[in-house]
Amino acid sequence: MKPTVTVIIATYNYSNVLKYALQSVLWQTFQDFEVWVIGDACTDDSEAVVASFGDARIHWHNLPENSGSQSMPNNVGIQRAQGKYIAYLGHDDLWYPTHLQYLVEAMERVEADVGHTLLMMMRTEIPYRMIYGITPSGQYEAFTQTPPSSIMHRRDIVEQIGWWKDYRTMRVPPDIEFVARAALSGKKFVSVQQLTVFKFPAAMRRNSYRERPSHEQAAYVFRIQNEPDLLYREMLALVSEPYYAQRAFQVKFTPQLHVKPGEIVAGYREIRGLDAQPSIESSAQDDLISLMAQNPIDDITPDQDRKFFYDHHMFPVNGVLLTDGWYGVEKDGSGHVFRWVNTGAQFLVTNPDGKPKLLSIDVRAGYANEGSPITVSLVAADGDVVGEVIFESQQTISFEFTPPPVEAALYTLQVSNSLNLPLPTDPRILNFAVSKIRLSAAPPVNINQREV
Template sequence: MNLAPAPTFSVIVATYNWSAALRLALASVLEQTEHDFELLVIGDHCSDDSEAVVRSFGDSRLVWVNLERNCGSQWGPNNTGLSMARGRYIAYLGHDDLWAPGHLRAARETFERTGADVVAAVCLLYGPPSSGLRAVTGFFPNDRFTPRHFFPPSSLLHTRQIARDVGGWVGPDEARVAVDYEFIVRCHEAGAAFAMTGQLSVFKFNAAWRRNAYRRRDVGEQSACLSALREDSQAHLQRELTTALRAASEDRLLRIETPMSTSDKASAGAVLNQTFKGSHHGGDPSDCLHVNQPIRFPCENESAGFEWHSIEQDGNGSAFRWSGPACRSARLLPVHVDRPLMLTLQVVNEIQAGLLAESHLSVNGRAVEARHRPAAGGGFLWTAHIAPDELPSGERAPLLLTLSVPATHRPIDLDINSDRRWLGLAIGWIEIEPT
């Protein structure tokens, strides 16, 4: 029996019910200048048309496997991929991320030049649309990796042997911080040699920074990025590096580091992460409240991606929270919209005069007409009527309230004070009452 020779790379793509993003990710793999790879697409118990998307490419290098049960994160699909992998080197790509055409070539050259067990490519992470936020990973100060220098799986490559040495990936109940962090740290603890390509070749559109990304399934960012790579990849790389430099100059470049002393289990944040990005439904609709009388929701430090800053106190000791740095900020309220309601937001302040007048409210994705008036104690009251028949069918509980501002601003640029945060509206309590 003649077996095909083992490829240089085994590329593992873990996916879950987002076939439109998967199509673009796979295209960025198939358009690599390095052609010697197998592409293992592992569904985490997918129930959509992901298999059909994989087979539509008609490329013999693609293999599709769908797990019989859902693992809830990439650790299960990645281990399945590792058990099948024949390549000398293993690469991973998130199903909503993209590679530049030279990604695998740069990695192979780095492995051959350094003899490393683990290689990191430079990755550009995009904050929520309209935020201007960026992050860059894949550089090690003095060329020395420590567990503080996290980089995402889409920029991770390693020898097949080191994965065997550390026993593959472990789930969130065993992992520290996150399953991807745990895998990298265990490679480090096993004595793996790390190296970096020093080249930007990964574009990450982090679903954990995009509320309900798995429900909205918007691939506009990925589609635009892939089109630009196809038109002129070098020009696109230069433009995106420039956006990262601009972000650094505007206090929009995020620092991604892991505290060296952390002992948090990955399971602690896994459910919050899944709920925020919408890959798994959080909460029980039966826990939602029927609004028979006014219900006031105080300001809370709920999970918010980059939609809100931390809670602050005004001069009277009342809590409020600035929106920003993203221009869209949401709050999930556990109420049933089964009757006409009045919604009132306490707007403590606006970073720039007139910003509130240009801002908008939406409920469960549907725009609502809102009015504002000065409040007796200062600030404004922002009100809107909500009717059940105006909301999208099947999305009436809980209520997702979203405010959108045309832009956020830094107080230092407005000569207010030395605050360099990007701010929009300061919101205190939110009240809902029957009408």
């Protein structure tokens, strides 16, 4: 008979914490599960640790090559899973005994596709505790930081939303991307407001994969077994720590504008003491979730482009989407949105018909630059300058060009002869503001620039 839940534990050469994670699975009050421990090309005694439990529900599989993150092990675990639901557990994390019970009951009750509990991220050598899983609405919101150890989902959703992606193809960490993709695909979420996970992130412990400490996990296994009021004690400690209490509840992850695909996880690997991995080829399509985070519902690009992008998870036809180098969305006194721009702001243009296009940008000079000319160049990905416009105050600048008929072509706005003056205590450089950017068919008569 097939189990209700398949637990997937991705691991790499850290057997002395793996044993505690497995122990926290076996003490669950909900016992209808199987476990797949997927080694990411482990060379230590992880297989022997798995076998030492002598439980037929626990299975071991070791990948032939190291993939560098949890994505590939998770995919292999899902492929082997027999359960209706998939639950993830980090090899250095611990579940409270009621974790699976709470999630299965909640997901069955509301027929949810994805569920999560509350997770406490912690360091014991300093007073650091952070709760994940609480949002202003009380329900999961796309890009909310919800670590995998608190997540459960139906096995069959991967057939609709796709598998875990290689971290090197995205600016968003793969766990945030996977769950956000489920939310943006319309999957039904349920939030269980119960603390059931203790997370000891290796990325906050330098050289943890080399030194392999396990004292924190050992201590909390003991406490869970011997302190009936542990959850109460931990929540009390959370709100009692003066430095962290004001920011003890994490909400959303926002991709950093300067980050390259794979850079965040690569940084985590370096902290853990792991070697760097070679980069791989990727396309804009691989990083759609990052682009969604950078193109909110209310923005300066055309509404129809963003709506099509969100509804279909595909690039708009003959459209434009923002990528890197833009400051955040702001509103003027009339409620109209705009973004400040320095230089190097980038965007993607789709042009499947291969016909000439007119890119129109509504701009306003920054406070320090008013009355001084600003030169804006439109530069293609290969470095070619498509066009150049000079403006001084507030107007519409335009570039006529023919984007290549590819999936999405990258362009950059380069600014020269500007004052580059930041405001005091403000990191923004207010060279000019953009209130609208749009793409249309080029007029029949060639023009190099147009002012309105």
